[in-house]
Amino acid sequence: MRTISHLGVEEQTTETLIYDLATGWSKSFPNLDSENTLVAVFAAHEYCDSPEPLAELRNAFPQSKIIGCSTPVVVCDGALLEGAISVGIIRFKHTQIRLSYTSVQAFEESRTAGQYLGQQLADDDLKGVLIFADGVTTEATDLVQGLQEMLPPDVTIAGGLASGHTLDDTWMLCDGELKRFHACAVGFVGHTVELTRATGGGWRLIGTECKATRTSGRTLFELDGEPAKDVYHRQVGSNVGFGLRESSTRYPLTVRLPSLEMQIVRDVNSVDEESGAIELAGDIPEGVMVQVMTTTEDEILDGVDEAIERMRSKTILPQKNALAVCVSCAGRRTVLLEKTSEEAALAYDGLGHGIHQIGMYAFGEISTTSSGPPHVHNETLTIGLIREY
Known part of the structure; x- marks a missing residue:
């Protein structure tokens, strides 16, 4: 040094x-x-x-x-x-x-x-x-x-x-x-x-908060026991009407960490259509609460x-x-x-x-x-x- x-x-x-x-x-x-x-x-x-x-x-x-x-x-x-x-x-x-x-x-x-x-x-x-x-x-x-x-x-x-x-x-x-x-x-x-x-940030919550019931590293397999893709697509579609490809860039997930009383945001990188798993841009601990977010340019x-x-x-x-x-x-x-x-x-x-x-x-x-x-x-x-x- x-x-x-x-x-x-x-x-x-x-x-x-x-x-x-x-x-x-x-x-x-x-x-x-x-x-x-x-x-x-x-x-x-x-x-x-x-x-x-x-x-x-x-x-x-x-x-x-x-x-x-x-x-x-x-x-x-x-x-x-x-x-x-x-x-x-x-x-x-x-x-x-x-x-x-x-x-x-x-x-x-x-x-x-x-x-x-x-x-x-x-x-x-x-x-x-x-x-x-x-x-x-x-x-x-x-x-x-x-x-x-x-x-x-x-x-x-x-x-x-x-x-x-x-x-x-x-x-x-x-x-x-x-x-x-x-x-x-x-x-x-x-x-x-x-x-x-x-x-x-500039993001706001939409949809219903769900529990990440199965995860591994950056992969979110299940929300409330269902394939993560199905829950995500349903919430994004019902609130905004966009398909999954468009929604993955404009509708990230917020992850609530109860032990720290804080939230972090995770982008959706890709979706496995067969397994229903979602690959995120960062890690997601199992058992945390997850909710979809959206925004506008002004927000x-x-x-x-x-x-x-x-x-x-x-x-x-x-x-x-x-x-x-x-x-x-x-x-x-x-x-x-x-x-x-x-x-x-x-x-x-x-x-x-x-x-x-x-x-x-x-x-x-x-x-x-x-x-x-x-x-x-x-x-x-x-x-x-x-x-x-």
């Missing part, structure tokens, strides 16, 4: 950059490289095959901690961009940054991978962890469980799962290097650093206001020198369509234009909850605000 030097650093400084194939970098690289600089990168999946701009970034920030991942579209200071790279830079004065990454080749390795990351980042003065993982091979619930097992319970955790146009398009940026099937995290260590997180955008209000309830929003990392679910784009750009703009306006913002659309969002433990969500907007105070 490298030791952070603070010589010559007058104050925390933030900056954002954009790279586009047609125009190149939006500005010259700022002189912010140091061992206490975080460079967070979201990039379109095609840069895995054309990594030259990522190499330029790495060469410009050789001492900095560089992490990030792929995503179909990126966000930068309120703008939604396709085929681009969004870069957020934050240089600290008093905060130490620790970086760790590890391979995750299969779901079964996820918890061990999380434990490894936690061991590398653990410190008595650790205040927060920003984590990204490959959405193909990682069971994110197990990953964050393993991570938290190694950390104090009050450490804030936020992040998301890399995404692409298909599951095969995902990749990670670990200490500036392109890698597949990995998880990467940075920890913020110090007495004056803050990682504040907030989430927003999804209301979820941005919800996230901003929750952020304001947790901290006084700074006027400058903070970096907001926004992770929204890829499924929200399916609902918003041409209004997707409004989500990024609303978040930027709500936080204040003095706060630099980068963002991505993910296969899952990771966030510490109001109940304490971090969880993996679908169909939410998660904002992580990083700053020194």
Whole structure:
């Protein structure tokens, strides 16, 4: 682990950059490289095959901690961009940054991978962890469980799962290097650093609450003793009149976890017509209560206001020198369509234009909850605000 030097650093400084194939970098690289600089990168999946701009970034920030991942579209200071790279830079004065990454080749390795990351980042003065993982091979619930097992319970955790146009398009940026099937995290260590997180949804319940009577991992076999497909199709059809193919993107499930007095959302990925099982975008414990949800474009955008209000309830929003990392679910784009750009703009306006913002659309969002433990969500907007105070 490298030791952070603070010589010559007058104050925390933030900056954002954009790279586009047609125009190149939006500005010259700022002189912010140091061992206490975080460079967070979201990039379109095609840069895995054309990594030259990522190499330029790495060469410009050789001492900095560089992490990030792929995503179909990126966000930068309120703008939604396709085929681009969004870069957020934050240089600290008093905060130490620790970086760790590890391979995750299969779901079964996820918890061990999380434990490894936690061991590398653990410190008595650790205040927060920003984590990204490959959405193909990682069971994110197990990953964050393993991570938290190694950390104090009050450490804030936020992040998301890399995404692409298909599951095969995902990749990670670990200490500036392109890698597949990995998880990467940075920890913020110090007495004056803050990682504040907030989430927003914009979904409403429909149908009747049912009990998940048979599950395994991400597979929901039965609801109230019936094939899950039959119950789901009946509730969606009776309330909205859509077929199953259309409903799976606009009608996710909310899962109520009684032990934590909270709910998490799960996207419907696929349905087995023969067995009646539903494959979800995240794990679902057996015995939990499940209910169908729906939304509209305007309600999804209301979820941005919800996230901003929750952020304001947790901290006084700074006027400058903070970096907001926004992770929204890829499924929200399916609902918003041409209004997707409004989500990024609303978040930027709500936080204040003095706060630099980068963002991505993910296969899952990771966030510490109001109940304490971090969880993996679908169909939410998660904002992580990083700053020194």
